[in-house]
Every structure is written in C-alpha cells, then in structure tokens.
Amino acid sequence: MATVEIQLPEGFASVAEYAAEIKHVYKQYAHLPNMHIVDFFVTGFWQTLPKEWQGYFEASDFELSSLLSLASTGQLDQRAPESLRSYVRAMFHLRLNYHASLPTDQIEKEKHQQELWYFLDSMSPKKQIEVAELSQLVAKVASESKCSLVVDVGAGQGYLSRVLAYSSTGLPVLAVDSSPKQQKGAESMQRRTIKRLQGPRAAANGFKWDSERATRLEHTVMHVSLDNANQLAEAAHATAPDARWMLCGLHACGDLSSAVLKAFAESDATAVVLVPCCYNHISEASQEGSAVGFPLSLGMHGTWLGQNALKTACQATSRWDASPEATLAAFRRNYFRSLLHFLMVAQNQIASDGVAPAVGKVTNTELQAAQAEIPAGAIAHSSADEHDFAVYALAALTKLDHAWRPTAEQCIACYREHGGAGLRQIAAAWTLKSLAGPLIECMVVVDRALYLAEHCTAAGRVRAFALFDPVTSPRNVVLVAQRT
Numbered sequence: 001m002a003t004v005e006i007q008l009p010e011g012f013a014s015v016a017e018y019a020a021e022i023k024h025v026y027k028q029y030a031h032l033p034n035m036h037i038v039d040f041f042v043t044g045f046w047q048t049l050p051k052e053w054q055g056y057f058e059a060s061d062f063e064l065s066s067l068l069s070l071a072s073t074g075q076l077d078q079r080a081p082e083s084l085r086s087y088v089r090a091m092f093h094l095r096l097n098y099h100a101s102l103p104t105d106q107i108e109k110e111k112h113q114q115e116l117w118y119f120l121d122s123m124s125p126k127k128q129i130e131v132a133e134l135s136q137l138v139a140k141v142a143s144e145s146k147c148s149l150v151v152d153v154g155a156g157q158g159y160l161s162r163v164l165a166y167s168s169t170g171l172p173v174l175a176v177d178s179s180p181k182q183q184k185g186a187e188s189m190q191r192r193t194i195k196r197l198q199g200p201r202a203a204a205n206g207f208k209w210d211s212e213r214a215t216r217l218e219h220t221v222m223h224v225s226l227d228n229a230n231q232l233a234e235a236a237h238a239t240a241p242d243a244r245w246m247l248c249g250l251h252a253c254g255d256l257s258s259a260v261l262k263a264f265a266e267s268d269a270t271a272v273v274l275v276p277c278c279y280n281h282i283s284e285a286s287q288e289g290s291a292v293g294f295p296l297s298l299g300m301h302g303t304w305l306g307q308n309a310l311k312t313a314c315q316a317t318s319r320w321d322a323s324p325e326a327t328l329a330a331f332r333r334n335y336f337r338s339l340l341h342f343l344m345v346a347q348n349q350i351a352s353d354g355v356a357p358a359v360g361k362v363t364n365t366e367l368q369a370a371q372a373e374i375p376a377g378a379i380a381h382s383s384a385d386e387h388d389f390a391v392y393a394l395a396a397l398t399k400l401d402h403a404w405r406p407t408a409e410q411c412i413a414c415y416r417e418h419g420g421a422g423l424r425q426i427a428a429a430w431t432l433k434s435l436a437g438p439l440i441e442c443m444v445v446v447d448r449a450l451y452l453a454e455h456c457t458a459a460g461r462v463r464a465f466a467l468f469d470p471v472t473s474p475r476n477v478v479l480v481a482q483r484t
Helices: 015-029 037-043 051-058 066-073 082-093 106-119 125-145 159-166 180-197 200-204 211-215 230-239 255-265 307-312 324-346 364-373 384-399 408-435 437-454
Strands: 003-006 149-153 173-177 217-221 245-253 271-277 461-466 477-482
Touching: 003 015, 003 437, 015 082, 015 437, 037 324, 037 408, 051 082, 051 408, 066 324, 066 408, 082 408, 082 437, 106 125, 106 159, 106 180, 125 159, 125 245, 125 271, 125 477, 149 159, 149 230, 149 255, 159 173, 159 180, 159 217, 159 245, 173 180, 173 230, 180 200, 180 217, 230 255, 245 255, 255 271, 255 437, 271 437, 307 437, 324 384, 324 408, 364 384, 384 408, 408 437, 437 461, 437 477
Parallel strands: 003 461, 149 173, 149 245, 173 217, 245 271
Antiparallel strands: 271 477, 461 477
C-alpha cells in the first residue's frame, strides 16, 4: 500500500487518524448537512437545534449579514454559546488546506500560458485557468511515469485533450466522452485549433506544426460507469497496445470520478490525475451494504453520508463574502421555497412526508407574469415581503404546472405565521448546514485517496491537494496516483 500525501490539519499524525476523526465528528453533526431546506417548516427543523443556538440567532440585534463572515471565516460574536463555537471550530479545523497549490517552474508556466493562446477558443476565463494548471500537472506526471498515452475521461469539448496533444507537451491522447454531440463539437473545435496552429502567427512565434501532431488526438464515445470501468483499459490497449498509459479527468461528474479511480485500481494504468466534481451525483452503498461510488476504500468502510449531505458538499461558502447580495438573495429564495412547501402541505396539496417537487430558479420574467395574474387590490394591504411571497408562490406553481393556486390571503397568512423570524431561521440553518460542506468533501477526498493507496504498492505515490483557487473554482482538489 502506498503512502498518502495530504496536508493534514494541525494535530494529526496520519491520514488514518484524520479519517477516524472526521468520521466521528460527522456522525455527531450529521443531522445538519442532511437537512432538506424545503422541508424546514414542515418538519420543524429549527426546534431540533439546541435552545441556546436558537436564542443566539433569534436575538433582535442579530444581523443576517453576519452569517456571511461566519460561513467564510468562522467568526462569531461574544454572545455565541460554547456548543455553537465548538461546532464551528470543528468544521473549520478539520478542513484540508484548500489554498495550497503545486509549485511550478515560473518560466515554464509563463511559456505554457503564452502557448495556450492557440487553444482558448470558446473557453471561459475559469476554464482557461483550470486547463492551464491541469495540463501542466498531467504532463509532469506523464513524464515522471514514462507514459506515452493519456486517456482523458469526460473530455467534453476536448479543451484539456487538445492542449495535452498539440502543445509542446505533445502527448498522445484518447479523449473519451459519453455524448456523441460533445464528440462532434470537440472534433469541430479540433479542426479550428489545427488551422490556427498551422497559421502564420504560430509560425512567427516558433511553433512548428507537422503532420504527426494531427495523429496525437483521437476521440471516442463511451459510456463509462462503475459497472464497466474496465472498458477504459481495453480502449487504451486498443489505441496503443504496448504503451504505458495513464488516466486523467477535469471535473469528472459524480460517479464518473469513482469509475475513473476504479479503472486505475483494476488495470495496468501507470498513473491517474483527477479533479472530481458534482459530489451530489455520487451513489452510496445502500444501508444493506452494496458497494457503489462511496465509500470506495477500506479505511472509510461503513460510512454513510446521505444524498442531502453530498449536495451540501457542493456548497461554496468561500464565495459568500465576495458576493453578499447574491448570498442574501439565496437565503430569501430558500425561505420562500420552504414557505411554499409548508403552504402546500397545510392545504393538502402534498403529503407532509411526500417528495417536494423541484422548482429550480424562478426567473424575473416568470415573476412578472405571476404579478400580472394577481387581481388588483388583492394584496394591497400586505407588506412588501408578503407581496413578494404571494407572487413567488404563484410563479413557482405555474412553473411546476400545478393545478392548484393559493389565494393571496392564504399566502399572506402563511407568511405572517412565520414572520421575519422565519427568514432568520432559514438563513442560520442554511449556514450551519453549509459549514459542514468542506468536511464532507474531505471525507470523499480521503476515501478516494485511501482507495488509490490500497491499489498501489509501497513504491507508489498518492497525493491530494488544491490545484485551483477555491473562490474561482470551488471544486479545486486534485487526486494524483503513480504506481512507480
């Protein structure tokens, strides 16, 4: 078994010790990340919190804006009860260092970034940074592991694949994606990139194109899952029978990341470099113990997170302080959605234990259309917030194509039942839930790192570290495993 290299929080001597602690702490607070915000009022979730927590957030001088600094830095004022402080300290202390990055040769980095100009077509600024950083890391690992083929899984439009194949790294790449449409788009962009690389600007900058480069990148359509991950090894062997090969992926979604790691573990792949994404799409072992996307490792065996908790892992609290208006608006949307569910249950439109329909974001256009349907004077004596909730309720139900419509009076009565305290309660509970997100992400990362280590010899190397800025790219942790 290989050693796992992770920059652990202070006080932990080994990954095994850290894994045991995060499992213990998660069990203690699992009810918070597993809260479903839509059911907040129906289940009476607020009343399940410690009384001293309720009193702290319900104090008349408590400001919603202070939740942003709580989420970003763990800041609490002196009135906060010790039990709440203990929770917040644990959530921050147990986080892995998401601000570390791989040291790179600055000259090589600048050269690589200049070269990337030829590949930036259709890439967002965020994607440009991610592709630049990851392509350098993949090239470094490929060189160290003597790989002559890279299998890029979940390649999408082929951004990373093209940089690996056509830049100075010059790596043969097999780009794998499940969508024929994505493959077609990638091949179209590939032709445009080749044309640019053959142009006068590239030649003037010393870029030498030759026909051999055009053969470095192949695309294939393949649906990869946990059940057929061995297909990746078969495809690699068919592409280059005698080559040492490796796997990579940029933001491979949910179980696709687990499948890539399984493909590495069960094949002769020499290395893997993977940036996972979309934890909410990870499948878990059932309570009867059937194995799927989480947990993968023996070290995390028996751990159960829950789908609501995995969704919580996708929260980007590092962005809250940078976008205060958007965060406060999100609190209000959560409040309205929870109120609507409460109203629907109260009016027997849905069972209290029924599955709440997914509304999604209600657009300004949908809100304006709903406003036009409300009879003049129906909410003339309501407050601005009561009015806004009545409009939201109508717009959301229209979006759901639900036959029932509440009266304006019913909406106003529902809002008044919970009043201003309801918004504060929702915002506080959402913040407490979101604080656990990084801990859950750590559990997934550690599980995957341990799984890779279990499938490498003692001579191998397994690492997990932050590659991108967490504010720009919240899913910024990369997993790297090398067998030799």
